[in-house]
Amino acid sequence: MQQLWLYLHFPRLHLNSLYLGNQAPVVVVDSQRHDILQVNPEADRFGIEVGMGLATAALLCGTLQVHPYQQSSEINRLKSLARELYNYTSDICLYPPNGLLLRVSPMLSLYQGLDRYWQCISHFISEQNLDYQFATGHSPLSARLLAKQGWNQVSENKQTHLQILSNYPISCGDISTRQQQQLSRLGIQRFEQLFSLPLAQIAQRFDIELVNYIGRLKGELQHPHEFYLPPARFYEYIELLYEIHNQQRLIPPLQKLFSQLQTFLYQRNKVCHQVDITLIQRDKQALSIALHSAQGEYQAANWLSLAELKLERLELAAPVIAMSIASDKLFASNLSSQDLFEGEQGTMSPLQLLSLLQARLGQGAISSPAVANDFRPEKACIYDMPLQHHHLPEKLQSMRPLLLLPHPKPLRDKVNILYGPERLNSGWWDDDPILRDYFIAVDKQGRWCWIFRQANQQWYLHGFFS
Amino acid sequence: MNSILHQLKHHNLVWQGKVSETGKQRWTSGFNELDELLQGGWPEHGVVGIRAAMGIGELRMLLPALQQRQHQQQRLLVLINPPARINGETLAALGFELSQIMVICPDTPDLALWSAEQCLKSGCCYATLNWQNNLQVHQIKRLQLAAQQGKAVQFIFSQHQQSQGALPLHLQLTLQPNEQGIEIKVDRHRGYPAGGLIRLNMRHLWPQLCRPQTAENVIRLHKRKAG
Numbered sequence: 001m002q003q004l005w006l007y008l009h010f011p012r013l014h015l016n017s018l019y020l021g022n023q024a025p026v027v028v029v030d031s032q033r034h035d036i037l038q039v040n041p042e043a044d045r046f047g048i049e050v051g052m053g054l055a056t057a058a059l060l061c062g063t064l065q066v067h068p069y070q071q072s073s074e075i076n077r078l079k080s081l082a083r084e085l086y087n088y089t090s091d092i093c094l095y096p097p098n099g100l101l102l103r104v105s106p107m108l109s110l111y112q113g114l115d116r117y118w119q120c121i122s123h124f125i126s127e128q129n130l131d132y133q134f135a136t137g138h139s140p141l142s143a144r145l146l147a148k149q150g151w152n153q154v155s156e157n158k159q160t161h162l163q164i165l166s167n168y169p170i171s172c173g174d175i176s177t178r179q180q181q182q183l184s185r186l187g188i189q190r191f192e193q194l195f196s197l198p199l200a201q202i203a204q205r206f207d208i209e210l211v212n213y214i215g216r217l218k219g220e221l222q223h224p225h226e227f228y229l230p231p232a233r234f235y236e237y238i239e240l241l242y243e244i245h246n247q248q249r250l251i252p253p254l255q256k257l258f259s260q261l262q263t264f265l266y267q268r269n270k271v272c273h274q275v276d277i278t279l280i281q282r283d284k285q286a287l288s289i290a291l292h293s294a295q296g297e298y299q300a301a302n303w304l305s306l307a308e309l310k311l312e313r314l315e316l317a318a319p320v321i322a323m324s325i326a327s328d329k330l331f332a333s334n335l336s337s338q339d340l341f342e343g344e345q346g347t348m349s350p351l352q353l354l355s356l357l358q359a360r361l362g363q364g365a366i367s368s369p370a371v372a373n374d375f376r377p378e379k380a381c382i383y384d385m386p387l388q389h390h391h392l393p394e395k396l397q398s399m400r401p402l403l404l405l406p407h408p409k410p411l412r413d414k415v416n417i418l419y420g421p422e423r424l425n426s427g428w429w430d431d432d433p434i435l436r437d438y439f440i441a442v443d444k445q446g447r448w449c450w451i452f453r454q455a456n457q458q459w460y461l462h463g464f465f466s
Numbered sequence: 467m468n469s470i471l472h473q474l475k476h477h478n479l480v481w482q483g484k485v486s487e488t489g490k491q492r493w494t495s496g497f498n499e500l501d502e503l504l505q506g507g508w509p510e511h512g513v514v515g516i517r518a519a520m521g522i523g524e525l526r527m528l529l530p531a532l533q534q535r536q537h538q539q540q541r542l543l544v545l546i547n548p549p550a551r552i553n554g555e556t557l558a559a560l561g562f563e564l565s566q567i568m569v570i571c572p573d574t575p576d577l578a579l580w581s582a583e584q585c586l587k588s589g590c591c592y593a594t595l596n597w598q599n600n601l602q603v604h605q606i607k608r609l610q611l612a613a614q615q616g617k618a619v620q621f622i623f624s625q626h627q628q629s630q631g632a633l634p635l636h637l638q639l640t641l642q643p644n645e646q647g648i649e650i651k652v653d654r655h656r657g658y659p660a661g662g663l664i665r666l667n668m669r670h671l672w673p674q675l676c677r678p679q680t681a682e683n684v685i686r687l688h689k690r691k692a693g
Contacts, residue, residue: 346589346616350542353588357570357581366570369554381553387542389565396559399674402525403550419674440674446643447521448675463550464521465675 003219004104004114004156007143008125009133010078012038013098014069016130017077018241025061026241029054031068038069065241071097076237080260081128082228087267088120092228093140099147101140101225118154137161139219145173158219165217166192173217179210191217234264234272234327243282243319247311250279250320254307257325258300270330271296273360275303277310277325284318296331329359350387371396375426376434377404377462399440401450401463408460411451415441421453440465496530499664503652504637507531511613512636512656513606513620520549522643523675524623526668527650528595533561535592541618544585544594546570547578579605586620587612599624606634645677 010016014028015038025043027036034054046061058064074097082092082100091103104117111117114136125132135151137143138158142165149172151164169190170183188194194202194214203211215221236257244250254277265271273296279287291306332352348356357366367383373393374380381404384390399422420439427433436452443449448465474480492506501507508514508531518524536543543566545552554564568585572578578598585591586609601622609620622635638654644665652662669676 346587348588348590350590353542353585353590354568356584356588361570361572361577361581365572366568368567369552369557369564369569371555371558371564377553377555380555381551383551383569386568387565392558392564396555398556398559400553400556400559402529402553402556403521403548404553405550418677442643442677445519445522447519448523449521463553465672466521466523466525 002105002158003138004108004136005138005140005143006102006104006118006121006134006136006154007095007140007147008100008102008121009144009147010098010100010130011133012040012131013074013077014038014067015040016128017073018067018239024063024065026065026067027057028067028069073237073239074098080236081130083230084128084263085121085124086228086230088124089117091225093225094228095144099144101143103225103227104136114154114156137165139216140223140225141174141213141217142219145217148172162195162218166190166195170194173213175210175213179206182206232330234261234330235324236260236326237322237324239322240320243321245316245319247314247316250311250323251304251308253323254325255300255304257323258303258307261303261325261327262298262300265298265330265333268330269333271298271333272327272330273356274329275325275327277307278323279316279320280322280324281316281318282321287314287316289314296333298333331356331359354386375424376432377424378406378408379427379432401448401465403466404450404463405461408452408462411459411461413443415443415449415451417441417451424452438462493531493535495527496534497527497666497668500527500650500666503650503662503664505655505658508619509636511617511619513609513613513622515622515624515633515635515638516641517624517639517653518641518648519625519643520623522641523648523668524641525595526672526675527641527648527666528621529557529560530671532593536562536566539592540566541590541592542566542568542585544568544570544582544591546582546585546594546596547572547598548595549597579609582620583608583612585616586618587615589616589618591616591618593619593621595621595623597623601633603634610634610636647676 012028015026018026023042025046025048026040027043027048028038029035030037036048036050036052036054036057039048039050043057043061043064046064048057048060048064054066078094078096078098078100082094085092085100085102089102089104089107091106093101093103095101102121104114107117108114111120122134133147133150133152134154135143135146135149136154136156137146138161142161145168146161146164149168155161167190170188171180173191175183183194195218199211199215199220202214212221216223238253238257240253261275273293275291277289277291279289281287289307289310291303291310293302293306297303354366366386368386368388370382370384370390371392372380372382377400417439418441421437423437425435435455438450438452441449441451449461450463450465451459451461453459471480491510492504492508493510494507495501495504516524532543543562545567548569552569557567558564570578570581572581575598578596582594582596585594601624613620635654636656637652640651640653642649642651646665647667647669649663649665652660654660667676
C-alpha cells in the first residue's frame with residue numbers, strides 16, 4: 001500500500017508557547033550567539049528579522065522584549081500538541097524540537113478522504129494559535145522537507161510530491177555540507193539531478209548515509225519510526241511572559257492549564273483527586289501547592305475555585321516566572337448515579353473503594369480482621385489482606401473481647417472479678433509458650449476487662465469487651 | 467415561605483412534630499427497649515454520635531444490628547482508627563462475614579475523616595465506625611451528605627464528656643455503665659424530643675458480661691470481722 005505522510009512544522013513554537021498577555025514586540029534569541037531566532041508580528045513591524053543580531057534588533061525597537069531560546073520548552077509544547085492531536089489521528093511521530101509527523105494513510109478510510117482529514121487537523125491547529133507550515137509527502141523525509149520549505153499543500157499524488165521536490169536545491173535537505181560540496185563539484189545542484197542517478201551508482205561514490213537519505217526521501221527504502229504513545233499522567237508547564245507578584249494575577253494562566261487538564265481527563269473519562277501546582281519563583285525555591293478533591297474532579301472551573309482558595313492564603317516571596325500542574329493518579333469517573341427520588345447515589349464497587357483508599361493512604365493502612373488457627377489470643381487475632389475470604393478455624397471462642405490490646409499491659413487498676421478462670425496453656429511447640437488464667441472483670445469506671453494471671457502471679461490487662 | 471420561618475427551619479430551631487424527611491425508615495437495633503427509645507431503630511442514613519468510655523459495652527450495643535444488616539445488604543462495614551486491635555474471632559463467632567469488614571488505620575485525623583467520607587458515599591458500605599474526638603460542624607455536615615449519598619450510617623465514638631451541643635448530628639447518645647448493662651440517654655434526636663433514657667440489659671446475649679443478679683429473697687449483710 002502506498003504510504004502518505006503529513007508533516008507539521010512550527011517555526012515559532014517557543015514564541016507561541018509563551019503566555020502572551022499583552023501585544024508587545026517579542027523576540028526569541030539564541031542565548032549563545034545572540035541571533036534572533038523567532039519574531040512575533042509586532043516585532044516584525046519594526047523590521048526585525050530572523051537571523052539579525054540582537055544589537056541591531058535593539059536599535060530598531062527600544063521596547064523589545066527578549067527571551068532566550070530553550071529547546072526543552074519547545075519539546076514540552078510539542079509533546080502536549082501530540083497528546084491533543086492523538087484524538088484526531090493515531091500514528092504521530094515527534095520530530096523534536098518543532099516538528100510533528102503524522103501517518104495519514106491508515107486514517108483515510110476513517111475520514112473518507114484526505115480533504116476531510118486535513119480539515120480536522122487544520123481546524124485543531126488553528127485553534128492552538130500556532131504559526132505552522134505543512135506538507136504531505138509519500139515518505140516521511142519528503143513531507144518534512146516540503147513542510148520546512150513552506151509548500152503548505154496537501155496531495156495524495158506521489159508524482160506531485162516528486163515534481164515539487166525536484167525543483168528544490170539540495171541545500172534544503174538534511175545533507176551534510178561536505179557532501180553538498182562533493183555533489184556540487186559533480187554539478188548536482190537540485191534534487192531533480194540527484195534523483196536521476198541510480199542508487200547503485202551513488203552508493204559507489206558516496207557513503208551509505210547519503211544513499212540511505214536519498215532512498216528514504218524517494219520512499220524506496222524503509223524508514224522505521226517510533227510512534228507516540230499518550231502518557232498515563234498529566235503534566236503541563238507554562239512559562240510566563242512577565243513576572244507575577246500578585247496572587248490574583250496567577251489565575252488566568254492557571255485557568256489555561258486547568259482547561260488542558262479538563263480535556264485530558266474528559267477524553268479518558270477519568271477524574272483525579274489531587275492536582276499539584278508548582279510555582280517557579282525567581283531566585284527562590286519553587287512553591288508547591290497540592291489541591292485535593294475528595295470526590296474527584298475533572299472540571300477546570302471546580303479546580304480553579306479550589307486553587308483560588310489556596311492562593312488567597314499564599315504569600316509570594318518572589319515573583320513567579322513559570323508554573324506547572326501535574327496529576328499522577330487518575331480514577332474512573334461516573335461512580336455515582338442520579339436517582340429521581342433519592343438524589344445522587346454512590347455506586348462504587350468495594351474493590352474500587354479499596355483502590356481509592358490505598359492510593360491515598362498506602363497499602364498497609366487498610367486490612368480486614370482474620371482469625372489464625374492458634375489458641376494464643378494475640379496470635380489468633382490478626383489483620384490480613386482486605387476483602388478476601390479467609391479460612392476460619394473449626395471452633396471459634398465466643399467469650400473473647402472485641403478490642404484486644406496487641407501487647408498485654410500490666411494491670412494497674414483495682415478490678416472486680418466476675419467470671420473465670422479460663423486456663424490457656426499453649427504454644428509449647430514454638431518459643432512463645434503461655435500459661436495464663438483468664439478472667440472477666442469490671443473496673444471502677446465500669447469497663448469490662450479481660451485480664452489474666454500468669455504462673456508467676458503477675459496480672460495483666462489484655463482487652464476490653466467493648 | 468416567610469423568610470424568618472425559613473431561617474428558623476434551616477437552623478433546626480423549629481420542631482415539626484414527627485414529620486422529618488430522614489426519619490422515615492429505620493433499621494432495628496436488635497433490642498426492643500432501644501428500638502422504642504430510637505423511634506424504631508437506627509436511622510437509615512446519617513451521623514450518629516456516641517459518647518462513652520471505652521469498654522463499657524458501647525460496641526456490643528451495636529453488634530446485633532450491624533450483623534443483621536450485613537447479612538441483609540451484603541455491603542461493607544468499615545472501622546476507622548479503632549482504639550485497639552479488632553478481634554476477628556469475636557465478630558466471626560457472632561456471625562459476621564470477616565471479608566466484608568474493613569479496618570482502616572490512617573496516620574492523621576484528617577485522613578481518617580477523608581476515608582470515612584469516601585467509604586460513606588461510595589455506596590458499598592452500610593456503616594462506618596469512627597473513633598474521633600473534637601469534630602467540627604462543617605466536618606459533620608460533610609459526613610452527613612456523604613452518608614446520604616451512600617445510604618450509610620456513620621457512628622462516631624468520642625470519649626469527651628463536654629457538651630458539643632451545636633453539632634448537627636442526626637442522633638447523639640451518651641452511654642454510662644450500669645448495674646444491669648448500660649444506661650443510654652438521648653441528647654439529641656433530629657425531629658424528635660431529646661431526653662429519653664433507658665437501661666439496656668444485654669444479659670440474653672452475653673450472660674457472662676453482666677453483674678450477678680441477687681435473688682430477691684437474699685439480704686446482704688455487712689462483713690463482720692471474725693473473732
